[in-house]
Amino acid sequence: MATIQDIADKLGVSKSTVSKAINNAPDISETLRKNILNTAVEMGYTKLRRSKGTAPKLCVIIKNMEYEEPHQFGYDFIIGFRQMAEPAGFKVDVIPVTDTLQKKTPYDVFMLQNNYIGALVLGFSLTDPWMKDFEKSHTPAVLFDNYIPANPFISSIGIDNDEGMGLAVSLLKKLGHKKIGYLSSDLGSHVMQVRYKAFFHAMVQNGLSPEKDWAGSSYYITQCVENHLMRLLNMGMTAIICSHDLIANAAMIQCQQLGYHVPKNLSIIGFDDLPMCSYTSPPLTTIRQNRTELGKCGYYAISSLLNHVPIGTILLHAQLIERGSTGSFITNTK
Amino acid sequence: MATIQDIADKLGVSKSTVSKAINNAPDISETLRKNILNTAVEMGYTKLRRSKGTAPKLCVIIKNMEYEEPHQFGYDFIIGFRQMAEPAGFKVDVIPVTDTLQKKTPYDVFMLQNNYIGALVLGFSLTDPWMKDFEKSHTPAVLFDNYIPANPFISSIGIDNDEGMGLAVSLLKKLGHKKIGYLSSDLGSHVMQVRYKAFFHAMVQNGLSPEKDWAGSSYYITQCVENHLMRLLNMGMTAIICSHDLIANAAMIQCQQLGYHVPKNLSIIGFDDLPMCSYTSPPLTTIRQNRTELGKCGYYAISSLLNHVPIGTILLHAQLIERGSTGSFITNTK
Numbered sequence: 001m002a003t004i005q006d007i008a009d010k011l012g013v014s015k016s017t018v019s020k021a022i023n024n025a026p027d028i029s030e031t032l033r034k035n036i037l038n039t040a041v042e043m044g045y046t047k048l049r050r051s052k053g054t055a056p057k058l059c060v061i062i063k064n065m066e067y068e069e070p071h072q073f074g075y076d077f078i079i080g081f082r083q084m085a086e087p088a089g090f091k092v093d094v095i096p097v098t099d100t101l102q103k104k105t106p107y108d109v110f111m112l113q114n115n116y117i118g119a120l121v122l123g124f125s126l127t128d129p130w131m132k133d134f135e136k137s138h139t140p141a142v143l144f145d146n147y148i149p150a151n152p153f154i155s156s157i158g159i160d161n162d163e164g165m166g167l168a169v170s171l172l173k174k175l176g177h178k179k180i181g182y183l184s185s186d187l188g189s190h191v192m193q194v195r196y197k198a199f200f201h202a203m204v205q206n207g208l209s210p211e212k213d214w215a216g217s218s219y220y221i222t223q224c225v226e227n228h229l230m231r232l233l234n235m236g237m238t239a240i241i242c243s244h245d246l247i248a249n250a251a252m253i254q255c256q257q258l259g260y261h262v263p264k265n266l267s268i269i270g271f272d273d274l275p276m277c278s279y280t281s282p283p284l285t286t287i288r289q290n291r292t293e294l295g296k297c298g299y300y301a302i303s304s305l306l307n308h309v310p311i312g313t314i315l316l317h318a319q320l321i322e323r324g325s326t327g328s329f330i331t332n333t334k
Numbered sequence: 335m336a337t338i339q340d341i342a343d344k345l346g347v348s349k350s351t352v353s354k355a356i357n358n359a360p361d362i363s364e365t366l367r368k369n370i371l372n373t374a375v376e377m378g379y380t381k382l383r384r385s386k387g388t389a390p391k392l393c394v395i396i397k398n399m400e401y402e403e404p405h406q407f408g409y410d411f412i413i414g415f416r417q418m419a420e421p422a423g424f425k426v427d428v429i430p431v432t433d434t435l436q437k438k439t440p441y442d443v444f445m446l447q448n449n450y451i452g453a454l455v456l457g458f459s460l461t462d463p464w465m466k467d468f469e470k471s472h473t474p475a476v477l478f479d480n481y482i483p484a485n486p487f488i489s490s491i492g493i494d495n496d497e498g499m500g501l502a503v504s505l506l507k508k509l510g511h512k513k514i515g516y517l518s519s520d521l522g523s524h525v526m527q528v529r530y531k532a533f534f535h536a537m538v539q540n541g542l543s544p545e546k547d548w549a550g551s552s553y554y555i556t557q558c559v560e561n562h563l564m565r566l567l568n569m570g571m572t573a574i575i576c577s578h579d580l581i582a583n584a585a586m587i588q589c590q591q592l593g594y595h596v597p598k599n600l601s602i603i604g605f606d607d608l609p610m611c612s613y614t615s616p617p618l619t620t621i622r623q624n625r626t627e628l629g630k631c632g633y634y635a636i637s638s639l640l641n642h643v644p645i646g647t648i649l650l651h652a653q654l655i656e657r658g659s660t661g662s663f664i665t666n667t668k
Contacts (some may be wrong), residue, residue: 312651
């Protein structure tokens with residue numbers, strides 16, 4: 001790993017100037033600071049070994065995910081992460097980021113100038129600018145529901161979607177269903193691609209023979225219901241698995257308006273186990289992503305990366321939560 | 335979780351009798367001890383909360399894998415596990431097991447009567463009797479290169495074989511190879527099935543179009559070379575990936591005897607990075623399974639299970655080690 005001396009030598013400046021730039025001292029020009037930080041990052045310098053006296057700092061980088069109220073997806077996630085990281089001596093900051101910030105400041109530079117030695121990254125899509133940075137970055141990052149191959153500084157965490165989809169399809173099969181459809185939101189995110197493949201894989205594993213058009217995906221929930229739900233019902237599906245709970249709930253309401261009884265004529269399964277699932281009518285059978293435990297997985301992953309054990313992936317066991325939206329197949333006639 | 339009192343109530347014996355059975359006291363009949371242990375296990379009793387004063391005990395359960403000498407596969411694995419577990423206050427025993435032992439004593443009973451609170455399991459095949467036990471067991475176990483779905487007490491660890499195969503195929507493609515064959519040992523083990531699928535997946539991901547007969551598998555290395563190597567060469571393969579280093583080395587020697595020059599006429603890649611890979615002629619390009627780091631992953635996994643965070647899978651980043659057995663495709667004519 002490059003030292004402050006290496007950076008000073010490369011740029012022909014003094015060690016103290018490099019040190020000032022890295023520690024955000026005020027008496028150095030913005031242009032020089034930027035130049036020094038970029039060079040430091042190019043040379044693979046990170047702050048890993050530099051936290052004497054003060055608690056080492058981790059951050060939760062978050063986008064497209066709410067986290068301030070107890071019922072929001074990010075809330076328990078961050079609590080789980082803190083429950084492990086803080087007793088281990090880390091300070092944890094939560095940093096919402098925008099596209100603009102990501103475009104202006106490369107990931108490694110952001111981490112270096114803010115003294116973070118590692119990050120848990122929540123809610124990123126495939127098009128977030130830092131996703132490209134992660135391919136080559138040197139600062140440990142743990143990505144929830146995203147995956148970067150072949151960079152030993154980056155880990156991926158999430159639930160085991162293959163296992164979860166397997167549990168969903170097995171339950172429906174046990175209940176007598178054979179024609180099972182799949183409604184997904186847009187396939188522009190890693191996790192939606194994974195679940196889409198997992199659906200077909202689980203169907204085949206269970207001896208069912210899905211055609212390609214047994215699944216449908218759209219960006220907006222309303223589009224998804226409009227474009228695909230009627231189509232699947234007309235094809236004689238007796239059960240529908242949805243890529244997340246919000247679609248499942250929308251589909252359930254729409255089917256009830258069309259005169260279907262859930263679960264007598266149609267079973268529906270969601271994904272995530274959002275707090276609302278207990279309160280829908282009927283309560284929604286779903287695959288739980290335990291958010292507190294995912295936060296803890298995030299800590300296990302960052303801790304291994306900081307210990308130079310390059311864990312690439314941690315998958316939490318998925319859990320089937322059986323509620324009222326699934327039942328034995330009796331008839332699909334309303 | 336069941337208590338000693340629950341077990342005593344169920345069997346109509348005293349708490350002290352249950353306690354004697356569980357702690358291997360001598361003044362109790364073998365039949366009664368067995369009955370009590372089986373009942374305790376059925377009721378989900380484990381020793382997790384019972385280690386006062388003495389260090390809690392973990393074990394490495396090992397089969398079909400040598401571990402006593404530094405060059406053997408299990409040696410560094412166990413060192414990595416100990417390097418994490420012992421400073422954390424655990425005592426670690428290494429227990430070689432036979433089929434006979436597994437058939438005689440169920441896994442949970444074995445763990446209970448020997449005071450182990452968790453196990454790292456190395457070298458098991460799909461037919462090992464305890465593989466069935468793991469589906470329902472209550473005592474945390476971390477399986478290397480094996481996978482049990484939907485039991486929150488069982489984790490799986492290994493390298494990311496998809497990533498590793500992706501690195502191997504990408505390298506060969508970059509070197510100009512298009513016709514790439516795959517030699518595998520018998521598909522009766524979980525990891526061999528995973529690598530076999532990973533080969534076809536990586537080929538497709540790289541825009542190559544493998545036919546089913548571009549791969550071949552046999553139980554013995556000699557069979558594998560006899561049955562499939564000539565066949566692949568006659569089909570015009572210019573590179574061959576092997577499911578592990580021993581097959582790669584045997585294939586390399588055989589090709590050289592047939593007059594091929596490795597890597598001028600034929601590139602060969604192994605899997606594992608056994609110590610021998612530096613000494614073969616030419617030195618073997620391979621995908622490294624870092625055994626010390628895998629041992630550490632084993633500890634991360636058991637530690638999470640003991641903390642009630644049901645991690646299902648941990649995959650270590652695979653690493654491409656490029657040596658002399660791969661080169662640019664020039665001609666496949668000898």
